[in-house]
Amino acid sequence: MSSRAPIGYLAISDIPVSVNQGIIAMLPNSTFGPLYLLNWARSNMEKVKDRANGSTFLEISKKNFRPIPFLVPDGQIAAFFNQQSEPMLSKLLLISEQTTTLTSIRDSLLPKLLSGQLRIPEAETQIAEVV
Numbered sequence: 092m093s094s095r096a097p098i099g100y101l102a103i104s105d106i107p108v109s110v111n112q113g114i115i116a117m118l119p120n121s122t123f124g125p126l127y128l129l130n131w132a133r134s135n136m137e138k139v140k141d142r143a144n145g146s147t148f149l150e151i152s153k154k155n156f157r158p159i160p161f162l163v164p165d166g167q168i169a170a171f172f173n174q175q176s177e178p179m180l181s182k183l184l185l186i187s188e189q190t191t192t193l194t195s196i197r198d199s200l201l202p203k204l205l206s207g208q209l210r211i212p213e214a215e216t217q218i219a220e221v222v
Contacts (some may be wrong), residue, residue, distance in 0.1 A: 092117065092132050095150035098143050099136050101129055105184050115156055122169050126176040135159055196221055 093100040094115045103125045110116050117132065119125045132139070138159050143149040164172070196218060203209035209217075 092139075094152070094156070095145070096148040098140055098149050098151055099132075101132055103129060103180070103183075115151075115153060121173075122166065124173040124176060124180070126180055127169070127172055131161065192221070 092098075092115045093113060095113050117128045119128055123131075139151055139156065140149065142155040142159070143151040144155075200209065200214050200217065204211075204214060
């Protein structure tokens with residue numbers, strides 16, 4: 092979660108990342124998976140912003156972030172949530188990868204199509220080679 096300028100941008104990373112002081116990292120575990128943490132952060136965003144301060148732009152420190160109450164469900168409920176949300180997370184990651192691929196294809200083909208450098212049958216061939 093971004094902790095400054097602006098506060099509250101949320102993201103899930105499926106690869107190891109390094110963060111700086113502008114990010115609050117909430118690490119998932121076997122009890123609290125990534126979607127549980129994401130939904131907790133979304134539902135508590137007003138509390139997060141209420142604890143922020145700053146004159147130029149709002150910022151929330153880790154010191155002010157940590158005391159926000161964290162709902163700890165029964166182990167069975169948490170396990171059920173993770174079981175139900177795992178397919179959704181997998182689908183989100185797949186869609187994200189597909190979006191990146193399609194964006195790259197569009198960005199490489201569109202200028203060529205608009206300039207007449209490439210015709211539709213040739214573009215279809217190039218797409219088939221990528222996919």
